[in-house]
Each structure stands twice: as C-alpha cells, then as structure tokens.
Amino acid sequence: MLKSDLTGAATAERLALPRSLIPARRGGVWGDRLYQGMVRAAVLAFVIIVVGIAALLVYAARPALATFGWRFLATADWDPVAEHFGVLPFAYGTLVSSLLAMLLAVPLGIGAAIFLAELAPFWIRSAIAFLVELLAAIPSVVYGLWGIFVLAPLLRRWVEPPLGRWLGFLPLFQGPPYGVGMLAAGVILAIMVVPFIVAVSREVLLAVPNHQREAALALGATRWETTRLAVLRYARSGLLGAVLLGLGRALGETMAVTMVIGNRPEIALSLFAPGYTMASVIANEFTEATSDLYLAALIEVGLLLFVVTVVVNGLARLLVWSVGGAVKEVRE
Amino acid sequence: MSRAAARRATNAAMNVLAALAAVVVILPLVLIFGFLVFQGSTALNVDFFLHLPKPVGEPGGGMANAIAGSLILIGLAALFGLPLGILGGVYLAESRDRRLPWICRFLADVLNGVPSIVIGIFAYTLIVLPLRHFSALAGGVALGVIMLPIILRTTEELVRMVPASLREAALALGLPQWKVILRIVLPTARAGIITGVMVAVARIAGETAPLLFTAFGNRFWHHGLDQPIAALPLQIFAYAISPYDDWHRQAWAGALVLISLVLVMSLLARLATKGLYNRRGNYG
Numbered sequence: 001m002l003k004s005d006l007t008g009a010a011t012a013e014r015l016a017l018p019r020s021l022i023p024a025r026r027g028g029v030w031g032d033r034l035y036q037g038m039v040r041a042a043v044l045a046f047v048i049i050v051v052g053i054a055a056l057l058v059y060a061a062r063p064a065l066a067t068f069g070w071r072f073l074a075t076a077d078w079d080p081v082a083e084h085f086g087v088l089p090f091a092y093g094t095l096v097s098s099l100l101a102m103l104l105a106v107p108l109g110i111g112a113a114i115f116l117a118e119l120a121p122f123w124i125r126s127a128i129a130f131l132v133e134l135l136a137a138i139p140s141v142v143y144g145l146w147g148i149f150v151l152a153p154l155l156r157r158w159v160e161p162p163l164g165r166w167l168g169f170l171p172l173f174q175g176p177p178y179g180v181g182m183l184a185a186g187v188i189l190a191i192m193v194v195p196f197i198v199a200v201s202r203e204v205l206l207a208v209p210n211h212q213r214e215a216a217l218a219l220g221a222t223r224w225e226t227t228r229l230a231v232l233r234y235a236r237s238g239l240l241g242a243v244l245l246g247l248g249r250a251l252g253e254t255m256a257v258t259m260v261i262g263n264r265p266e267i268a269l270s271l272f273a274p275g276y277t278m279a280s281v282i283a284n285e286f287t288e289a290t291s292d293l294y295l296a297a298l299i300e301v302g303l304l305l306f307v308v309t310v311v312v313n314g315l316a317r318l319l320v321w322s323v324g325g326a327v328k329e330v331r332e
Numbered sequence: 333m334s335r336a337a338a339r340r341a342t343n344a345a346m347n348v349l350a351a352l353a354a355v356v357v358i359l360p361l362v363l364i365f366g367f368l369v370f371q372g373s374t375a376l377n378v379d380f381f382l383h384l385p386k387p388v389g390e391p392g393g394g395m396a397n398a399i400a401g402s403l404i405l406i407g408l409a410a411l412f413g414l415p416l417g418i419l420g421g422v423y424l425a426e427s428r429d430r431r432l433p434w435i436c437r438f439l440a441d442v443l444n445g446v447p448s449i450v451i452g453i454f455a456y457t458l459i460v461l462p463l464r465h466f467s468a469l470a471g472g473v474a475l476g477v478i479m480l481p482i483i484l485r486t487t488e489e490l491v492r493m494v495p496a497s498l499r500e501a502a503l504a505l506g507l508p509q510w511k512v513i514l515r516i517v518l519p520t521a522r523a524g525i526i527t528g529v530m531v532a533v534a535r536i537a538g539e540t541a542p543l544l545f546t547a548f549g550n551r552f553w554h555h556g557l558d559q560p561i562a563a564l565p566l567q568i569f570a571y572a573i574s575p576y577d578d579w580h581r582q583a584w585a586g587a588l589v590l591i592s593l594v595l596v597m598s599l600l601a602r603l604a605t606k607g608l609y610n611r612r613g614n615y616g
Contacts, residue, residue, distance in 0.1 A: 031508050032510050035510030039420070040423060042416050042419035043424070046484065049477060052454075059457075109353075111352070112353045112354040115350035115353060115354040130602075134361060137594050138364065140539075141569050142538070142590065145587050149371075149572075150363070191360045223343055224346040245445070249445070254447060254540075255565075255569060259572060259573060282453070286544065286545045305450055314442055316445075
C-alpha cells in the first residue's frame with residue numbers, strides 16, 4: 001500500500017529528531033489522508049469496472065448460457081424466430097476475416113517496422129512514423145464508408161474476377177464477385193491493424209540493444225543478415241506480441257467489417273461470399289432483439305468475444321513486456 | 333555469382349522489400365484522405381453545420397444535432413473518465429506496493445484491447461436496462477470506460493517521469509504530500525497528461541459501435557441526458573448504409589468533419605508533447 005515514507009512524523013521518529021524541528025503544516029495530515037483516500041478509491045473503482053464488465057456480461061448472458069450450454073459453440077443455426085441460436089457462423093467469419101487480415105498485415109507490418117527501425121534515414125523515419133500514427137487515428141466508421149464506396153467496387157471490378165480466373169480451381173476463389181464479402185472484410189481489417197503492428201514492432205526493434213547489431217556487423221554480416229540474425233531473433237517474442245495485439249484488434253473490430261462483409265450468417269468456403277462476424281451480429285441485431293433469450297444469446301456472443309480478446313491481449317502484453325524486461329536486464 | 337555477391341544481392345533485395353512494405357502501409361492513408369477530401373468537400377457547406385437532417389427526398393439539411401451530440405458525449409465521457417484516470421494514474425506511479433499497480437497496469441492494457449462493442453454491452457446492461465431507455469448518459473459512460481485505460485497509463489508514465497529531486501525538494505521544504513502532488517508533480521507532468529487526454533478524446537470521438545445501443549442516435553435535438561442522443565459517427569453509419577445518394581454525400585461530409593476533428597486533436601497532442609520534450613531537456 002501507499003506509504004508516505006518521506007513525510008510527516010514517521011521520518012522524524014526514524015531520524016530521532018525532536019518534533020519541534022519538523023515544520024508545522026496546516027492541513028497536512030488531513031489533506032494527505034484525503035489524497036490517499038481519493039487515489040485509492042479511483043484505482044479501486046477502476047478494478048471494479050474491469051471485473052464488473054466480465055461479471056455483468058456473464059450475468060446478462062445467463063438465460064442463453066442455461067438454455068444452450070456448450071451447444072451454443074457448436075451450432076451453426078441462427079434462427080431468431082424459432083429461438084435457435086448457435087455462434088458457429090459468426091465465429092467462423094471472425095476467425096477467417098481476422099486470419100486473412102493477419103496474412104496480409106503481418107509481413108507488411110513487420111517489413112515496414114524493419115524499415116523504420118533499422119534501415120531508413122532519420123528524417124524519413126519520423127515522417128513515416130507520423131503517417132502510420134494518422135492511419136491508426138482514422139475512425140472505424142470512416143474506414144467502413146471508404147470500404148463500401150471505394151474498396152468493394154474496386155475488388156468486384158479489378159481484383160476478384162482475375163483471382164477467380166487464375167485461382168478458381170481453389171474453393172477459396174469461386175463464386176460470383178460481389179465486392180462485399182469476406183475478402184473485403186479481410187482487406188479492410190488488414191489496413192486497420194497494420195498501423196498497430198508497425199508501431200509496436202518498431203518499438204520492440206528499437207528496444208533491442210545496439211551491441212547485438214554491432215557484434216553482427218563486426219563479424220562481417222550485411223545489414224540484412226544483422227537484422228535477421230541479431231535483431232529479429234532477439235526480438236521474436238516481442239514481435240509475436242505485436243502480431244497478437246494486431247490480432248486482438250482484428251477480432252473485435254466492428255463497424256468497418258459490418259459495413260463490408262455482407263452480413264449473411266452462413267459458412268461459405270469462398271472468400272468472395274458474404275459472411276458475418278461476432279462483432280457485427282451484435283452491432284446489427286442488438287436493438288432488434290425482441291425476446292429475452294435473443295438478447296441473452298447476443299450478449300453471450302459478446303462474452304465470447306470478450307474472453308477471446310482478453311486472452312489474446314493478455315498473452316500479447318506478457319510477450320511485449322518480456323522483451324522490455326530482457327532489454328532492461330541486459331542494460332543493468 | 334560469388335558468395336559475397338549473393339549476400340550483397342540478398343541484402344539489397346531485402347532492403348528494397350522493407351522500403352516497399354513501408355510504402356504499401358502508407359498507401360491506403362493517401363487513398364482514404366483523397367476520397368474523403370474529394371467526396372466530402374462537395375457536400376460540405378454552412379447548412380451542414382447549422383441544420384437538422386432533412387427527411388428522405390428533401391435535399392439539403394445538415395448534421396448540427398450530431399455534431400452537438402458528439403461534443404456532449406465526449407464531455408460526459410471526460411467527466412467520468414478524466415478524474416478516475418488521473419487519480420488512478422497518480423496512485424500507480426506513486427505507490428510503493430508491488431502487486432496492485434502491476435495488476436492494474438495489466439488490467440488497463442487488457443481493457444484497452446477489449447472490443448468497444450463489448451463495452452457498449454456493458455453500458456447497456458448497466459444503464460439502459462435499468463432505466464428502460466437509450467440515453468446520452470449510457471453513451472457517455474461507455475465512452476468514458478474506453479478512455480479510462482488510456483488516461484490511466486499516460487498519467488502514470490508521465491508522473492513517473494517527474495524527477496525525484498523535485499519531489500524531494502518540495503517535501504524537504506515541509507510541503508504535505510497532497511500539495512506536492514497537486515502543486516509540483518501534476519503541473520510538471522501537465523503537458524504529457526494533456527497529450528494523453530487528447531489521444532483519448534481522438535479515439536472516442538470516432539467510436540461508433542458502443543453508441544449503437546447506448547446513445548442510439550436521434551434525428552432531432554436531444555432533450556436531456558436520459559434521452560437518446562445523436563452522434564456524428566452514428567449518423568455517418570446510418571447514412572452510409574442507406575440506399576440514398578443524397579445521404580451518401582452527407583455521410584462523406586460527416587466523415588470529413590469527423591476526421592478533421594480527430595486530426596486536430598492528434599496534432600494538438602503532438603504539439604503538447606513537443607513542449608514536454610523541451611522541458612524535460614531542461615531538467616537533464
């Protein structure tokens with residue numbers, strides 16, 4: 001707990017000073033108590049809020065939890081009229097769109113981070129880092145707007161037909177090119193999470209101590225070999241953390257995906273087909289949920305999303321911190 | 333090709349690829365801003381800032397209520413998130429305890445990664461269900477919870493950066509601890525904390541998902557904090573998915589206004605940090 005070691009009578013006693021030497025302070029004791037009480041209350045409130053989010057979600061999802069049990073996770077049926085609810089089509093959509101996004105965003109993001117941390121001249125570094133920050137600041141709904149009116153038509157006209165023509169033997173690229181669908185969701189998610197991956201990876205790379213690089217360069221390694229052997233290997237758990245942070249974002253991203261994925265609760269193998277994600281079903285149907293069970297089922301979808309993102313983000317944090325810790329140990 | 337030449341070639345190729353990756357990452361930014369300015373500016377006029385939305389089919393109208401609504405929601409969120417975040421951040425930085433601050437830091441980072449729509453469900457079950465209708469208050473609380481971890485962590489980091497010598501000097505002069513915090517530590521960390529606040533406001537200004545079923549949206553001026561309220565991102569969403577060309581134009585205009593707001597916040601945050609670095613240099 002908080003101790004005011006440096007202030008007050010405790011210090012005087014420890015130093016065996018006569019009390020008269022400690023200057024009299026008006027309101028010191030009461031003010032300090034008030035201050036301590038306030039900061040402690042704030043921190044306590046914060047902890048209560050975080051725990052409260054989890055508790056309230058479980059509480060509100062109870063009807064669905066009781067009715068469907070584990071079946072909820074394994075049923076592909078989402079029928080509000082008959083009150084059959086299963087999360088599978090949405091879990092599939094969330095998973096596939098996020099994986100697609102990571103497939104595009106990870107190589108690009110780590111490549112850009114290597115450029116920013118290892119290769120680029122100084123003035124370019126700060127300029128690009130600033131632009132990446134701007135990219136991260138664009139609201140989700142603006143990405144969605146752009147996705148509907150620019151990205152989806154672009155995919156429909158220029159990307160999906162050639163993909164279907166050349167790679168159509170794969171089930172992934174079959175069917176009519178709608179524009180909106182899983183592919184559009186994956187691309188917009190990739191654009192949205194790449195700034196996070198770049199920012200965190202860049203920090204992780206910058207945290208790698210310079211003697212790692214100097215040793216490799218002194219042995220005659222080229223710039224790339226230095227990066228690969230001395231920097232990337234040293235930073236790999238932190239980079240994995242950066243990737244997981246990006247994945248956490250992608251899994252929970254709502255508006256932009258809702259606007260471009262097509263919102264059809266079916267599991268289709270083709271990336272051209274419309275899909276649905278856990279976050280978008282909540283966004284679309286929450287205000288329309290007429291029965292208690294329907295609402296509870298949607299809240300259970302939210303609870304699952306909460307659990308998954310907490311696990312992914314918790315893991316990511318620990319990994320990123322582990323590199324920070326390792327760096328500190330080396331420096332000390 | 334000799335081995336050395338092959339290594340040099342790989343090196344050059346990887347350098348080019350890394351630079352290319354950086355360019356590709358930046359490319360969507362250019363495309364998005366291009367379209368926003370191009371599409372948004374044609375629909376933007378004075379009416380947009382002064383008028384209520386018109387019914388379908390009637391041209392013109394604006395998003396005055398949504399702009400006001402967004403500002404009210406941000407104000408409510410700040411009212412809730414700022415005191416809690418700053419006080420909590422001071423505790424995390426000043427505490428000698430080892431466990432609780434670590435747990436809080438971890439919780440803050442985890443909360444920062446929780447999807448905003450889940451925070452929306454939290455505000456819905458906490459406020460909308462008991463009060464039985466959508467309200468500005470619920471929207472404000474949802475946004476406040478979203479800004480809380482950002483404020484908490486930046487305050488903590490900045491308070492931690494205040495040199496111990498300043499604190500010790502103040503304590504040695506006989507100042508009580510609360511006065512040291514209030515008059516010495518917080519003012520020294522002020523620029524950085526303001527940066528954190530700006531970053532948090534920029535983030536919540538564009539949040540849409542948690543408002544869908546808390547603030548709900550409203551086509552008119554709002555009447556009290558316990559009533560549904562319009563918000564700029566909600567309005568953009570509703571117009572973007574509508575089938576009307578006129579509403580699409582309004583959505584672009586709204587997006588341009590929203591992004592300008594967010595960028596001004598981000599730039600201000602950056603300027604504030606610049607001042608901070610200079611000042612920190614002086615201590616060194």
